[in-house]
Each structure stands twice: as C-alpha cells, then as structure tokens.
Amino acid sequence: AEEKLCPDGLLFDDGNPSHERCDTPVNVDCGDRDQLQEPKSTEGCPRANGFFRHPDGEVCDKFVNCIDGVPNEMPCPPGLIYDDEASTCAWASETNRKCVQLKRDALEDGFSCPEGEVMGPNGRTLPHPTFAHPDDCQKFYICRNGVEPQYGSCPAGMVYNEETFKCDEPDNVPGW
Structure with a gap:
C-alpha cells in the first residue's frame, strides 16, 4: 500500500470508504489517529491550508484563510468574532475567546447601535433590532446582528411603532 498525505493543514476523512477526501480539521473525526505531518508554515499561515486566528490578537472580527500557504484576511459578519475551536465566526457569548470591545460603527447622524440585547413583544431577543428616529416618525434605525446600524423608513402614510418595532x-x- 502506498502512503499518501493530505495537503498540509487538511486531514484525511475516512468516514466514507467510497472516496478519498481531505478536509478541514473541524469536519474530520480522526478517532485514534493523532499524528499530523510537520507544518509547512509561511508568513501569515501556521499551516499551508486552513482557517486561523488573525495575527493581531486584538483583532477578533477577522480571520485568515490560508490556501496553499497564501494568507487571505477575511471578515466575520457584523457582531461575530472568530472562534478558533470551531474554525468559524460566532457570537462572543458562544466562544471561549475573550476580546476587547468590538468597535461600533456610527451613521452620519451619529447613531450607533446600543449595547445589549433587545427583547421583542413576544419576549424573544430581536436579531436585528430597530429603533425610532429622534426627529422623523416615518424613519427608524435597523441594527443588523445588533451592531451594524442602517437607516430604515416606513412606506408613505405609515409611522414607526416603538412598541411593536x-x-x-x-x-x-x-x-401619534
């Protein structure tokens, strides 16, 4: 039998014997196999392939996707941080990673999304909470993922209701 190696950073998935496949570690159950090949690191990539924490430890909302030793900096969606253990972006409360406060964007008029969760009328947390505009009752603000502010407006003849959001x-x- 000939021994083959997966590209550095990927692991052999023997879960399906009908095809040979290399995949990212988070997708492979190695069972008792615990040996890895020597890393082929390059600048910005601890291994040639895979997802890794941003080299600046203070930067939580970005990660590096290495493909054949070439690092590609990638952003997490607004409000999420990179979770090393899951190799994906997640809510800070769902990770073991402690990050300094994520910066909050502000709109031209100075509005930025407030801290904390917003409960809707049904008692559930709103994933994209809305807030009344201070001067125009037909307008409102939307906080995408609770952190990214955007402008919103009601159709003609309608106004924003702060109780129903x-x-x-x-x-x-x-x-009114």
Whole structure:
C-alpha cells in the first residue's frame, strides 16, 4: 500500500470508504489517529491550508484563510468574532475567546447601535433590532446582528411603532 498525505493543514476523512477526501480539521473525526505531518508554515499561515486566528490578537472580527500557504484576511459578519475551536465566526457569548470591545460603527447622524440585547413583544431577543428616529416618525434605525446600524423608513402614510418595532398605521401608534 502506498502512503499518501493530505495537503498540509487538511486531514484525511475516512468516514466514507467510497472516496478519498481531505478536509478541514473541524469536519474530520480522526478517532485514534493523532499524528499530523510537520507544518509547512509561511508568513501569515501556521499551516499551508486552513482557517486561523488573525495575527493581531486584538483583532477578533477577522480571520485568515490560508490556501496553499497564501494568507487571505477575511471578515466575520457584523457582531461575530472568530472562534478558533470551531474554525468559524460566532457570537462572543458562544466562544471561549475573550476580546476587547468590538468597535461600533456610527451613521452620519451619529447613531450607533446600543449595547445589549433587545427583547421583542413576544419576549424573544430581536436579531436585528430597530429603533425610532429622534426627529422623523416615518424613519427608524435597523441594527443588523445588533451592531451594524442602517437607516430604515416606513412606506408613505405609515409611522414607526416603538412598541411593536414595526411600521404601523398612525392610529395604532401611542402618542401619534
């Protein structure tokens, strides 16, 4: 039998005997196999292939995707940080990683998404909470993933309802 090696950073997945496949470590159950080949590291890549923590330990919302020893810096979606153990981006509360506060973007008018979760009328956390505009009741702000602010506006004749977090008929909005 001929011994073959997967490209550095990838592991052999023997879960399906009908095809030989190399995959990222998070997708492979090695069982008792615990030996890895010597790493072929390059600048920015601890191994030739795989997903790795950003070289600047303070940068939590980006990671490096190494392909054949070439590092590619990738952003996590807004509000998420890179989780080494899962090799993916996740909510900070779901990782063991301790990061300094993520920077919060602000819109031209100065609005930035507030800290903490926002509960909807049904008692569930809103993934993309909305907030009333201070001067225009037809407008509101959307916080994508709770951290990325965007402008929103209601259709003509509708106003933003702070109790339901939606556009509504003016008659249904308290104080209108």
